[in-house]
Amino acid sequence: MKIKICGLNITRDVQLCIDLKINFLGFVFYKKSPRNINLKDIKKLSKFNKNNSSFVAVTVDPTDEFIKKNLLGNFKYIQLHGSETPERVTQVKSMGLKVIKAIKVKEKKDIKKYKEFNDADIILFDTPGMEKSIEFPKNLIMQLPLGEKYALAGSISENNVEIISKLGVNFFDLSSSLENQLGYKDHRKIEKFVNKINELKD
Numbered sequence: 127m128k129i130k131i132c133g134l135n136i137t138r139d140v141q142l143c144i145d146l147k148i149n150f151l152g153f154v155f156y157k158k159s160p161r162n163i164n165l166k167d168i169k170k171l172s173k174f175n176k177n178n179s180s181f182v183a184v185t186v187d188p189t190d191e192f193i194k195k196n197l198l199g200n201f202k203y204i205q206l207h208g209s210e211t212p213e214r215v216t217q218v219k220s221m222g223l224k225v226i227k228a229i230k231v232k233e234k235k236d237i238k239k240y241k242e243f244n245d246a247d248i249i250l251f252d253t254p255g256m257e258k259s260i261e262f263p264k265n266l267i268m269q270l271p272l273g274e275k276y277a278l279a280g281s282i283s284e285n286n287v288e289i290i291s292k293l294g295v296n297f298f299d300l301s302s303s304l305e306n307q308l309g310y311k312d313h314r315k316i317e318k319f320v321n322k323i324n325e326l327k328d
Contacts, residue, residue, distance in 0.1 A: 132301040133161035152182040160309035253280040
């Protein structure tokens with residue numbers, strides 16, 4: 127099972143997540159978001175020994191200039207959360223980043239869009255909420271493709287992850303469910319979620 131946590135604060139949250147062996151650490155670059163990262167803070171990432179964790183830049187329709195100036199050399203993955211085409215995914219990947227392509231799912235037909243993005247390293251199935259905590263419909267979870275390439279986001283928490291895992295999901299993306307205050311991760315919630323995943327692995 128894999129865990130990705132989005133909306134992390136570079137100063138507050140990174141070391142904890144590395145110590146807990148979180149697979150993917152997501153940092154939001156989206157000015158409208160309360161979790162938006164200050165570009166000056168990117169330099170701090172180089173101070174961390176990532177071990178087996180990967181840093182992910184979460185973006186919405188990023189320009190080539192933004193990627194080259196801020197992301198290359200600092201992040202292993204870029205998450206594309208906008209209206210990027212399959213051709214754009216290929217372009218971004220050719221710049222030297224692995225790509226997570228987010229697919230917003232409202233109904234069953236939306237799931238099939240993942241087939242267009244063969245060049246993406248990971249497909250993230252998400253609700254259309256853009257950081258608003260909307261639960262992913264359980265009837266659609268059962269329609270998702272299976273495998274470690276496919277991640278699910280949408281109101282996943284310690285309380286429901288066991289049920290979701292029984293529906294076939296083994297890659298979980300969390301953000302707001304790990305917060306007590308908007309934009310501030312609750313470290314105890316993170317620890318409890320990781321403990322729950324470790325229980326399910328046993």
